[in-house]
Amino acid sequence: MSEFLNLLAAGLTSGGIYGIFGACLAVWFRVCNVLNLAVGDFAMLGAIGTARLVQTDHLPFLAGIVVDLAAVGLIAWLFDRLVLHFAFDRGAGAHGIVGVFFYTFGLSLILEGAARAVFGTDVYGAPAIWSGPALAIADFHVQRAGVLVIALAIVSGLVLWAYLRFTVSGRAASACGESVLGSRIVGIDSALFRRRIFIVTAVLAALFGIVESPITGFTYLSGPTVSLIGVVAAGFAAFRRPGRAVVAGLVIGVAEAMLGGYVSTTYNDVLLYAALFGIIILRPEVLGLGAEPA
């Protein structure tokens, strides 16, 4: 029983990351129909950047976090102004399904390359925000950082969901994604929403990187795999619903942990990815996509 609970805790923790990435992806896709494949890299920048600032440059912890998040926000803003603005506001460049993936894919390559050049290939872990030994409830052990991750994931998911559902701003944001022309006609500045949501989700991802990294260290390459699972989690939320994406991410995380604990520690990821692959192919309706005309 305690093994199950511990696995559950570990699964929820990694699932929290998948979930929040999924939520970030889902929200942004909903606004502008582009997938942010660089979300994991923003998390990486959050983790490694803060670790460097605090541990090497000896900034106070809070200052380090603030500076790092500000830098991530700035990078996101720059990317939007230099690339996305030209791609989507000026109508230049590739569109359609290529545009959905490749712009942020290019960003991801640049961020990873830059991180490698600046930070090297070491493993980094930012200092814990809530330090101390693992919490123990009966036989159930959970890392404090893990608790933070899960709590933040749930809170963020709820906030994003509420934003989209209940606020005027949120509904305007959704409108942008559904009809660019239509939303412009009624005076919604879709470019502004796209930029703001991009910055917010980038900073959110970076924050999660900071919170998560005491548990699992980050290298410059840590971004892509987690991004990909985040995409899958967002997919299970039809790329629209942040709340559902968080839930999907948590489920995937728990499945991964359970597979590792009860089936095979070496092959758990293989099985997980294979299962996800199967679900996407055989049941694309789960992604909110219908079957193709034959």
Added chain:
Amino acid sequence: METVPETPPEATGAAGIAGAGLTVPATAADPVVLACYGVTKSYGGVLAVDSVSLEVPRRGLFGLCGFNGAGKSTLFNLLAGSVRADSGSVRIDGRDATEWSAMRRARSGVARTWQTVRLAHGRTALDNVAAACLRDPGQWILGSLWRPQAAPARERAWAALESLGIGHLGARPVDGMTLEAQRLTELARALVGEPKVLLADEPASGLSATQRTVLAEALTTISADRAVVVVEHDLDMLTSISEHMWAMVEGRLAYSGDVETFRSSPVYAGLRGIEQG
């Protein structure tokens, strides 16, 4: 207004047609090439097409009109197969085609043009038309190594473009063309495969009066060899070229009969009223 039965007639010969009370006059000694019986389609809660039955004879030009949102394009989609009906049946040449895909119906002789022109960008008019007239469209991909089919298809495409008067534009990319030329290219593409029935969805939309006259002549000429069903809002043009009219209101077939009677029908008055604003 005579009605077409909800279920398809047993026999498909002329006797069967007469017995089933076909609405179309004398020229329909020709058997029916395309028909639907009781087709219904709804989207969410909205009934786009409500139990429509009609029969298209083998030759002639037939008009389909109605307000926006009356279901005309949906009916075309149902006939052409790009959308499956919720209920009812579709027949092509007497065979039950209800479960057939759009591709199969296209290969069985149902061609269509679209409300908004659908052409492959960055390619010439010739290539756009040639894509539609391979002698063997189901050829497997490696078969193209020894039998590429491109040259004969392009020859047929030239002929089709010429016959519509736009042969001189064949080598031009479609992107730079005028709307009229694009519509004619689409028409050439629809005709090049020698279809049995052509469904033309608002082919005159966006064209000037002179261009419409040219188009009307083309459609009339085309209809000598096959069935042509035209959806149009321009009632003058439509009634001047059609042999028989259908009108849809809110998803239902509100009129089916000859043009003269149509002109004095309340549906016509209603449509004209809207037209004149």
Added chain:
Amino acid sequence: MSEPAATDRGTIESSAATGPAGPAAAAASPAGSPGAAAAHQVRRHDPVPLAAAVGITIIGGLVLAAMNGSYLGLTVTTGVGYAVVTTGMVLQLGYSRQLAFSQSVFMGVGAYGTGVLETKYGFNSAESLLAVIALATVVSLLIGAVVTRAPGLALALATLLLPLFIYQLATYSSWLGSFSGIDGVLPFWSGPSYESTLVRSGIISVLLLGLAAGLVLRVMRSGVGLQLMAMSEDERLGESIGVSLRQRRLEVFVLGSVLAAVGGAVLASAQGLVTPDVLSESAEITLLLMVFVPGRKSVAGAIIGAIVIEYLTTSTSFISTNLGIIEGIILLLILLVEPDGVAGAVARLLGRRTDRWAASLRSWSAARFRERGGRGARGGGNGARDAT
């Protein structure tokens, strides 16, 4: 209104060619179609695919012979292996717009297949090549039958996941050599010395590339290619003109996958070994860049791009260390400025000039044909504007 009048019928009668006489033609000439069709003659025989195949083989062979088994020659041969894969990707991703990211997996099938068959079952290189082609065909048919039913975004996502777990499977499998991979893969064609072996094997590799390029060009320039063009633009459109979407999607997937496997076999033979890197996500990323930067619809671009990028990866350390950033920036530039890649930019810049060159080349070759009394000497264009 009843039957068409007799006079109308007169102008409607047309030659066997097709089609109704149109408004303009009806008034203009009773001869309608035949005379008009004669004005646009279509070249019956398309020389480009064969010329490309022969040209690549000869030029590539000469270049490799000149490099005489040096390290550069090895790099180029490796690049040729990637080029076979990217040629298939031009058809799959560029021309047919089937966004599947499974090429590195099939490259791995080819590489590992070659390695296993040769080192564990004693196949020679010709046998293993044929076996790998057969294996890739079967596997891609099975996977493709399922995978190509999924809508575009689902296909893209699912195939993004594919390298993840296939890579892990390969690294955990001791039969496949785990992280160290398989050693001792045979070269295509052995020679008396190390250098001559490299040159000879390189020539075989270039021959395979020529065949791949010829095949892809032939498909793209055929009637099937026209169908692919239409359906990749708009699937509803494709259906409405009688294209079987399911058939074409599957065929394109299989062809792209088999070519990827052949490329993998070339890689394995060139390097003499197979490692799991060939299956990884980063391999897929490299392939994507080799296709998108030079121009995803251009076979020539894909070939040159593969060789050049492979050379850059292994060359000066500044470029190879920072390759990620450079590739990312170039990719973004390409996407924004010229989605058809470098080849597209070149085509746009040269534009008229290449048309004139092509036209004068055609009339020159037509004149040569006529001189030799050959049949089929026709002038005029056929309206095709595919990039080579």
